[in-house]
Amino acid sequence: MTQHNIHLTKLLDQALAGLRDETTAHNRLETLCEHLYRLRAELSPRQWKSIGALCRAHPIFPVLLSEPITSRGFVKPRGYAGDAKLMDLIYSVQPASGLRRESRLVHSFLKNRPSTQGARARKLKLATLLNRTLDEVESPEILSVACGHMRESQLLAPSRLNRAKRFVALDQDEQSLQEVSRSMSECSALSILPGSIRRLIAGREELGEFDLIYSLGLYDYLEQPVAARLTQVLFDSLKPGGRLVIANFLPVQDSAYMETFMEWDLIYRTPEEILEMASEVHMTEVGEKRYTEEHSGTIGFLELSKVSAMSVAA
Ligand SMILES: C[S@@+](CC[C@H](N)C(=O)[O-])C[C@H]1O[C@@H](n2cnc3c(N)ncnc32)[C@H](O)[C@@H]1O
Incomplete structure (x- = not known):
């Protein structure tokens, strides 16, 4: 494993552990996102693709997929990403209901992102x-x-x-x-x-x-x-x-x-x-x-x- 991957795996582990607790979830996910964005800027497109594969093989991925925005974006039920139902999830001002705690924390993190x-x-x-x-x-x-x-x-x-x-x-x-x-x-x-x-x-x-x-x-x-x-x-x-x-x-x-x-x-x-x-x-x-x-x-x-x-x- 390269130094890159060792460090990234550590951040993925920390983000996953952080999702058990309201006080750490946001900061750990934010640190992970900042690091991924740096890698995206530094790496070649091919290397960046392999980072994606590494992240999706990590145990945090099923947890992220239990959150509705991430899940709909990844699964693409209409055959393309970013359909209008996904936009509705982003637009909604209602707090998400029926989600277990980890999914709810990821959801509230995503709903507060600049995008x-x-x-x-x-x-x-x-x-x-x-x-x-x-x-x-x-x-x-x-x-x-x-x-x-x-x-x-x-x-x-x-x-x-x-x-x-x-x-x-x-x-x-x-x-x-x-x-x-x-x-x-x-x-x-x-x-x-x-x-x-x-x-x-x-x-x-x-x-x-x-x-x-x-x-x-x-x-x-x-x-x-x-x-x-x-x-x-x-x-x-x-x-x-x-x-x-x-x-x-x-x-x-x-x-x-x-x-x-x-x-x-x-x-x-x-x-x-x-x-x-x-x-x-x-x-x-x-x-x-x-x-x-x-x-x-x-x-x-x-x-x-x-x-x-x-x-x-x-
Ligand atoms: C991200 S959504 C935006 C929807 C809406 N304008 C909004 O702001 O909420 C993208 C929309 O573009 C439509 N779309 C994508 N490619 C298209 C194409 N080639 N022709 C017509 N519509 C397309 C999709 O069906 C989808 O409804």
Whole structure:
């Protein structure tokens, strides 16, 4: 066993022992996550993969898997990591019930991590933007790309959402779309659209034009050429004066836990890389291009607006 592995095994042992006690669980898991993140930065991709295998062979792994976020991330019941049900576990503000003590401690550790706080802040930021759009634009047309359960919109009352002319929910996952229909049954503006990014990029979806298009939790899966192409396609679907908002995780320490114990690999982008996602958009049509972050600073946003009809005429 290498020095690396001996030290890591010791930290895994300590984290497992720490889970027996409320006072030590959080710190031991945090130390383990910090160490894994350092290894992730130092090692080659091949060496990093072998660290994952070592961690999943350790007795701590079944304990972590008894916690619902880790379990759903690793098992991937819908065939991909990070489905909308997993997002609901992250969004929920209810304390987890029915978990044994060790699982509960892991769950509360994960719910307080920057990445899960960031996901909740991302949802809130979009709810604010939806509210603003409904105030500023008469009968707006809105599109959510890879909507999942579209929980950000459910922070607004159905009567408010119905001020929209249409609110299109696009996702590849039929089960998620069924849940959107169920939970937003009072929203008459809702329009469900089963569809994939591939079809959007190929121009096989007749979407029309929108005042607001946004995408949360999708670009973290897209390589740069696909991300840039999709951004251009979505930008082209904006009305004059319309706004496009795209979220992406910034490099965060939690990536090490996710890759190791959940095999959930995302593409983490720097602010510059997030701005680069607009590289195929025709800049003459852009009114404003900016980078923002939600308040926890773990998720960045590319925000683009299209020049308004008036400025085009002028
Ligand atoms: C992490 S979830 C985010 C869901 C939601 N936007 C949110 O913020 O809670 C990712 C979503 O992207 C959808 N998705 C992933 N790849 C897709 C693709 N190629 N086309 C359409 N939807 C996709 C998944 O079905 C899933 O609902």
